[in-house]
Amino acid sequence: MKVYTTENVRNLALVGHSGSGKTNLTEAMLFQSGAIQKIGHVDEKNTMSDFSKEERERGSSIGTSIIPVEWRNKKLNIIDTPGTIDFIGEAQGALRASEAVLMIIDATAGVQVGSERMWKYTEKIGLPRIIFVNKIDGENVNFRALMEELEDKFGKKVIPFSVPIGEGEDFVGVTDVIFQKGYKYTKGAPEDAPLNHDQVKATERMYEEIAEVVAGADEVLMEKYFSGEKFTREDLLRGVTEALVAGDAVPLLVGSAEKGIGIDILLNTIINYMPAPNHDQAHIGFRYESGEERQVSPDQPYSAVVFKTITDPFVGKISIFKVLSGKITKDTALYNANEESPEKMGGLYIMRGKEQMAVDEIYAGDIGATTKLAHTLTGHTLCDKAHPVLYKMMKQPSPVIYYAIEPESKGDEEKISTSLHRLQEEDPSFVIERNPETKQLTIGGQGSVQLDVILEKLKNTFGVATKKVPFIIPYRETIKGKTEVQGKHKKQSGGAGQYGDVWIRFEPCDEHFIFAEEVFGGAVPKNYFPAVEKGLEEAMEHGVLAGFPMTGVKATLYDGSYHDVDSNEMSFKLAAALAYRKGIEEAKPILLEPIMKAEVSIPDEYLGDVMGDMNKRRGRILGMDQKADGTQVLIAEAPQAEMYEYAIDLRAMTQGRGSFxxxxxxxEEVPKDIAEKIIADHKAE
Incomplete structure (x- = not known):
């Protein structure tokens, strides 16, 4: 593949609901551009963008892939993203590297939840968008009704730039609204199709919508429009691009990726109107943090950010980066600004799916890859050491679901941790935690599909088979009452003896543990106070109900006795432990459970179901709020034990439209009936 300069590059994130046809569209674009001779199909497991074993087995994208398409002397970097919300971290990383978004809508399904979510997110960060309505040839398609739904969901700024000739079984081609010409397709090849009177009039009305948008770009175009002067091609290019960048217009195009209909018009629209990386109002996904600020120009010192890492079983680590300034050549000395460490490049490539195409240089705004970087992770900045710069790391979404896992083979306990951290280089949106109390290994992410894929990769890539195990809830024990008890340890049967005698008052407190002393007259020498405190601290690691750690206890040593010869630190530690056991049993011990605070965002129509479900989880509703878009935000608290599967259940209740x-x-104290069962189950183990 030849080298492209900044102004001839377009970076486009491909987003949409799972199953809308993103992967098929990339295949159609590659075929239309002549890059491939045969279109791959998801069900045949031979597409360019879905290349991992897990993707091909599932028949859907689970990771970001880069698909460069050459079209009319421009290079389109199509960044194909997963459509499942579980992989939102992948999609957000792709959006950072893009100047625009291509959103696919399935004409047979309408606006689905994945598209709604992406629309709101891209609206929030200010990315220009194009909509491609796919599967116009599907059953029961009604384009007019679909346009009404799109305008209802996304607003009047959605403007048709192409419309179908026929729909469903009768779909044969499209009308290009700007050029007011019709095209029919045979095996993806267009030929002119004359428009009838009604089609001409409809196209003229739609062109007028585009003209109004163009007129708003500047005063010169506004004057042309009101004087009735026809816009030139240059006027259209400038006006539409400015409207896109400003968020005032969203071009909508139609077609069929499967049949190759409308793909050429889509490609033309992208290269004509989507902003280049050096456009003065282009979206900036990588924000400057420190060092020398840069412009997207080949004349600046080089800098780049790694936004995706792939772990390949044969090649090793592949780091995919976007050049943000200057240019990177195959001989460039790389420097990792985050680790303050030089890196040695293992070759310079353009990625097409898993294919690596060697190049000599990559200009600012373009996307490239290299291998074998020792210290570089996703989000790290690469730059010229003599001209340092650092870009902000992307904040990953907080986990909403966890699995507790362990290896099926005991011999893999060390290997599982190493392998998980290798996978985290590839997907930094999941977390790995080892609970210091329960000793359980947990992984957390955005959904069960994401975590299932991680377990599949552990087995497929690293040969580590795992199993999910029940969570051990980190319960605590405390006391509600006050008591005074004696703890006496005495062992005097000849030889060196042991003697420790303490009187301790136990009572509740707000801190984890308070040790106080009120000993008078030297009943217990001061040098044994630390031993008493240590004995209590060690004893508190296990409560008296079910062995869970004790908390919220104040222990006051107020009396006791000692022996001049037989007393020692160990004797007083043991005496304190005896007092603890007896005192806690008398001080009304109770079981505590962790309480979580949740903020649940849902469409208004699901509010009743979600509130009812929260009550079933022993939850408490603290309040509600409403966002500007009508979304309800429910603020609630519920026990952790009731919330582990909440991500799955919430999606089921809200048809995937809820998040939290x-x-x-x-x-907080566990209700008595539940506490009794927990204690009984724990004692039975």
Missing amino acids: TMEYARY
Whole structure:
């Protein structure tokens, strides 16, 4: 593949609901451009963008892939993203590297939840968008009704740039609204199709919508429009691009990726109107943090950000980066600004799916790859050491679901941790945690599909078979009452003896543990106070109900006795432990459970179901709020034990339109009937 300069590059994130046809569209674009001679199909497991074993087995994208398409002396970097919400971290990384978004809508299904989510997110970050309505040839398609739905969901700024000639079984081609010409397709090849009177009039009305948008770009175009002067090609190019960048217009095009209909008009629209990386109002996904600020220009010192890492079983680590300034050549000395460390490049490539195409140089705004970087992770900045710059790392979404896992083979315990961290280089949106209390290994992410894929990769890539195990809830024990008890350890049967005697008052407190002393007259020498405190601290690691750690206890040493010869630190530690056991049992011990605070965002129509479900989880509704778009935000608290599967259940209740965040709030007493069962189950183990 030849080298492209900045102004001839377009970076486009491909987004849409799972199953809308993103992968098929990339195949159609590659075929239309002549890059491939045969279109791959998802069900035949031979597409360019879905190349991993897990993707081909599932028949859907689970990771970002780069598909460069050459069209009319321009290079389109199509960044294909997964459509499942579980992989939102992948999609967000792709959006950072893009100046625009191509959103696919399935004409047979309408606006689905994945597209709604992406629309809101891209609206929030200000990315220009193009909509491609795919599968116009599908059953029961009604384009007019679909346009009404799109305008209802996304607003009047959605403007048709092409419309179908026929629909469903009768779909044979498209009308290009700007050039007011019709085209029919045979095996993806267009030929002129005359428009009838009604089609001409409809096309003229739609062109007028585009003309109004163009007129708003500047005063010169506005004057032309009101004087009735026809816009030139240059006027259209400038006006539409400015409207796109400003978010005032979203071109809508139609077609069939499967039949290759409308793909050429889509490609023309992208290269004509989507902003180049050096457009003065282009979206900036990688924000400057420190060092020398840069422009998207080949004349600046080079800098780049790695936005995707692939772990290949044969090649090793592949780092995919976007050049943000200057240019990178195959001989460039790389420097990792995050680690303050030089890196040695293992070759310079353009990626097409898993295919690596060697190049000599990559200009600012373009996307490239290299291998074998020792210190570089996703999000790291590469730059000229003499001209340092650092770009901000992307904040990953907080996990909403966790699995507790362990290897099927005990011999793989060390290997599983190493392998998970290798996979985290590829997907930094999942977390790995080892609970210091329960000793359980957990992984957390955005959904069960994401975590299932991680377990599949552990087995397929690293040969580590795992199994999910029940979560061990980190319960605590505390006391509600106050008591005074004696703890006496005495062992005097000849030889060196042991003697420790303490009187301790136990009572509740707000801190984890308070040790105090009120000993008078030297009943217990001061040098044994630390031993008493240590004995209590060690004893508190296990409560008296079910062995869970004890918390919220104040222990006051107020009396006791000692022996001049037989007393020592160990004797007083043991005496304190005896007092602890007896005192806690008398001080009304109770079981505590962790409580989580959740913020649940849902469409209004699901509010009743979600509130009812939260009550079933022993939850408490703290309040509600409403966002500007009508989304309801439910603020609630619920026990952690009831929330592990909440991500799955919420999606089922809201047809995938609900989302939530969750964080630890505090510990609270477990209801008596539930506590009795937990204690009984724990004692039975």
